[in-house]
Amino acid sequence: MPRPHQAILSRELIFKTALEMTDRAGRFTVPELAQRLGVSVSSLYHHVQGRAEILEGIRGLMTPALTSLDADTPWEVAVTEWARAYRDSFAAHPAAIPALVAQTVSAPNTLAQYDLVAEVLERAGLSANSIIMAITMLDTLCLGAALDLAAPSVIWEPRGVESALSRALAEASPGADRTRHAFEVQLALIVGELARQLAIEHVQVGSPN
Amino acid sequence: MPRPHQAILSRELIFKTALEMTDRAGRFTVPELAQRLGVSVSSLYHHVQGRAEILEGIRGLMTPALTSLDADTPWEVAVTEWARAYRDSFAAHPAAIPALVAQTVSAPNTLAQYDLVAEVLERAGLSANSIIMAITMLDTLCLGAALDLAAPSVIWEPRGVESALSRALAEASPGADRTRHAFEVQLALIVGELARQLAIEHVQVGSPN
DNA sequence: ACCTGAACACCGTTCAAGT
DNA sequence: ACCTGAACACCGTTCAAGT
Numbered sequence: 402m403p404r405p406h407q408a409i410l411s412r413e414l415i416f417k418t419a420l421e422m423t424d425r426a427g428r429f430t431v432p433e434l435a436q437r438l439g440v441s442v443s444s445l446y447h448h449v450q451g452r453a454e455i456l457e458g459i460r461g462l463m464t465p466a467l468t469s470l471d472a473d474t475p476w477e478v479a480v481t482e483w484a485r486a487y488r489d490s491f492a493a494h495p496a497a498i499p500a501l502v503a504q505t506v507s508a509p510n511t512l513a514q515y516d517l518v519a520e521v522l523e524r525a526g527l528s529a530n531s532i533i534m535a536i537t538m539l540d541t542l543c544l545g546a547a548l549d550l551a552a553p554s555v556i557w558e559p560r561g562v563e564s565a566l567s568r569a570l571a572e573a574s575p576g577a578d579r580t581r582h583a584f585e586v587q588l589a590l591i592v593g594e595l596a597r598q599l600a601i602e603h604v605q606v607g608s609p610n
Numbered sequence: 611m612p613r614p615h616q617a618i619l620s621r622e623l624i625f626k627t628a629l630e631m632t633d634r635a636g637r638f639t640v641p642e643l644a645q646r647l648g649v650s651v652s653s654l655y656h657h658v659q660g661r662a663e664i665l666e667g668i669r670g671l672m673t674p675a676l677t678s679l680d681a682d683t684p685w686e687v688a689v690t691e692w693a694r695a696y697r698d699s700f701a702a703h704p705a706a707i708p709a710l711v712a713q714t715v716s717a718p719n720t721l722a723q724y725d726l727v728a729e730v731l732e733r734a735g736l737s738a739n740s741i742i743m744a745i746t747m748l749d750t751l752c753l754g755a756a757l758d759l760a761a762p763s764v765i766w767e768p769r770g771v772e773s774a775l776s777r778a779l780a781e782a783s784p785g786a787d788r789t790r791h792a793f794e795v796q797l798a799l800i801v802g803e804l805a806r807q808l809a810i811e812h813v814q815v816g817s818p819n
Numbered sequence: 820a821c822c823t824g825a826a827c828a829c830c831g832t833t834c835a836a837g838t
Numbered sequence: 839a840c841c842t843g844a845a846c847a848c849c850g851t852t853c854a855a856g857t
């Protein structure tokens with residue numbers, strides 16, 4: 402069918418193409434993006450304010466869909482699944498991560514996700530202070546794990562020099578799930594700590610009823 | 611005294627100046643760096659291979675000095691102090707972090723630091739697998755905490771919309787040490803987990819002697 | 820409304836040439 | 839050896855002009 406000569410461009414299409422380019426080439430560039438869309442560079446600026454907004458659009462695309470808030474689900478399960486979904490969405494697009502962490506979050510999508518965990522923890526009965534602490538810890542965890550995935554900050558490949566790290570690497574069982582395993586351990590530690598905190602606060606607040 | 615007309619430039623001076631510019635302005639640029647050093651842009655390329663090498667030099671400057679390995683110090687203390695030193699060195703130059711995480715570590719300085727923790731954990735008697743896991747977790751923690759510091763990934767300032775997160779923020783006790791506190795809690799959790807792991811492995815390996 | 824061409828002020832890097 | 843000037847191939851952004 403003949404392509405319609407209107408609606409060539411849209412924010413959604415721009416974001417999607419930019420993410421595809423990042424996945425494929427490790428980065429995206431405004432001129433390359435325009436070329437790929439078969440459009441002039443200046444055309445893009447009628448739909449987005451600039452490069453930063455495109456990056457924020459990418460963040461929006463990468464943010465997992467809001468999981469429905471089931472009141473029956475125990476908070477431990479909800480938090481764990483939330484963190485896993487977050488990590489997985491990062492893991493699916495590792496090349497985009499360095500660019501995203503350099504920029505403050507404004508995608509409403511993503512902000513809503515943080516509101517969701519806060520609500521889960523609030524329902525569970527955690528204090529405001531503990532909720533803030535919990536979200537900070539979960540945020541740190543997902544971010545750190547994602548970065549480890551995107552650009553391993555230590556060279557995990559054994560280096561030439563003899564060292565304790567080389568020895569450990571040589572001896573350790575190989576497996577690409579090193580990062581994933583560490584993530585799971587830390588996540589369990591955090592959830593466990595929150596449960597402990599919850600128990601303490603519950604005792605302090607009042608008598609059982 | 612009259613300045614000598616040789617040795618105007620050096621790698622050390624280039625790295626130091628670039629780090630200063632990053633601290634001050636949030637970024638450094640090769641032309642601006644040259645201008646600040648009172649030198650032509652192309653002069654820099656006689657001392658460093660390119661921008662990436664300057665960034666790696668910055669990483670080297672930011673890496674804390676190797677703490678002497680005191681065999682008397684309990685491993686829990688050594689690991690805790692190592693992580694704190696790491697985090698503090700990041701915290702001192704938050705603006706540099708986004709640029710650094712986008713690039714694989716090659717500063718020999720920094721690599722030696724990771725070897726050091728590995729050695730501490732090896733002496734403590736931890737298995738190779740657990741050492742790798744421990745370093746991954748510590749790395750994730752320091753990285754995530756540093757990024758939270760550099761560019762808060764959630765807007766911790768209360769937003770307009772009513773949400774569980776806003777409620778928690780309004781109610782929580784204010785304090786700039788939110789990030790630091792979360793770091794300490796997570797660090798303690800990790801060290802605790804390592805101690806537990808160590809106990810398990812020690813029992814498995816052999817009888818007490 | 821949507822797209823374009825041309826220009827702007829940058830950026831990192833190179834290289835022949837000077838002393 | 840060390841520094842330079844000029845050029846190169848880029849980059850993100852703007853803006854008057856077209857339809």
